[in-house]
Amino acid sequence: MSTPERTIYLDHSATTPVDPRVAEAMAPYWSAAFGNSKSSHGFGQAAASGLEGARQTAADVLGCRPAEIVFTGSGTEADNLALRGAAWAARQNGRGNHIITSPIEHHAVGHTVDQLHDLFGFEVTRVAVDEHGRVDPDDVAAAIRSNTCLVSVMMANNEIGTVQRMSGIGKVCRERGVLFHTDAIQAAGRLPLELDDINADLLALSAHKFYGPKGVGLLYVRRDTALVPAITGGGHERGRRPGTVNVAGAVGLATALRLAEEERVTETARLRRLRDQLIEGVLTSIPESRLTGHPTERLAHHASFAFRGVEGESVVLNLDLEGIAASSGAACAEGEPEPSFVVTAMGLPPEWSIGSLRLTLGRTNDEADVARVLEVLPGIVEQLRACG
16 A cells, blocks of 8 residues: 555644744743742742743733633643532532533533533533534523523534634623633634633633643633632642643643734634635535535634545545545444434434544645545545445
8 A cells, every 4th residue: 555645634623733933932841940830949930930921821812810820731621620610619609500511512521511410410401502513592591590500612613613602602691690611622723712702701722722732721710710629639720720730831832822813813714715615625526415513603724524324434544545634523333333423413314424524724734735635535435435
């Protein structure tokens, strides 16, 4: 089997390469300023200075106070801290036992809510999504009860790219006095993160989604929001996230966040053009294909599809043989294809939902990459259908 002449990375919603400018900013905190930020000597003071500088940078981008920024070990941890911390605090303070979310949340949210229900007795309502994967703010309003303590709806879906009506959902929660958490992990560098417009009390980010390092996340916690730590230990991060802070990671996250926001408008316009070329080309050249997610209210870099009668994972593997990295929302259990839970929640039947494909563009992609996908993808789908 021949090796492809070049490789094309179209899985930027899974992870992104570290920006060289980010790596440069991080470098001193691996060696020269390696101290524990809680230590009082010079090495610790240098690390603490870097950490607080990173906190200020992140706060400037988000338009919040530095004290409202909590650095975590990942976006998943940030979501876990927000959900468990807010739910436990609400129960402790007698403010309710009911959580509202959606059926298309990332597992960092969905599985955490399941655990809060199964092990801790919280009541859970999952409001339905429409055929494009959008939550109606009116449905959230209708689901709120006297004992509702938390609403969690992601800003943009990782699999289908749909952007939620955050302002409307947040406004409902604010008017009803219910905490609102959003998993914004796909949004940084792709959508404006305007906290006053979103009305979020808790917002999670992950550095490796916007050209920062893996192993570091961020949770915005609005001032005076009660939060019980999900892990216990020392007094790091104002007691909200114990454990020696990854200073190099925090600096990397903050630097990547600043760069992503500075370049957001120009880069999203470029990616949107490529995305639209990709969507039009796929839908035109492949019979029985459909776009998943909202046709316009979607992330600028994100194209996702369903192909009838084809397993998405087989499409991904064949693309990889052609040197193209992509992903699928469908999975395989004991040799049988498992439909994507996201597109299933949108109402797609199994013959479509097993055939999901996600192509997510990034800084290094160009028109030639789009042309290469359109050159090989129709043949792959045709061949798989013929073998099916």
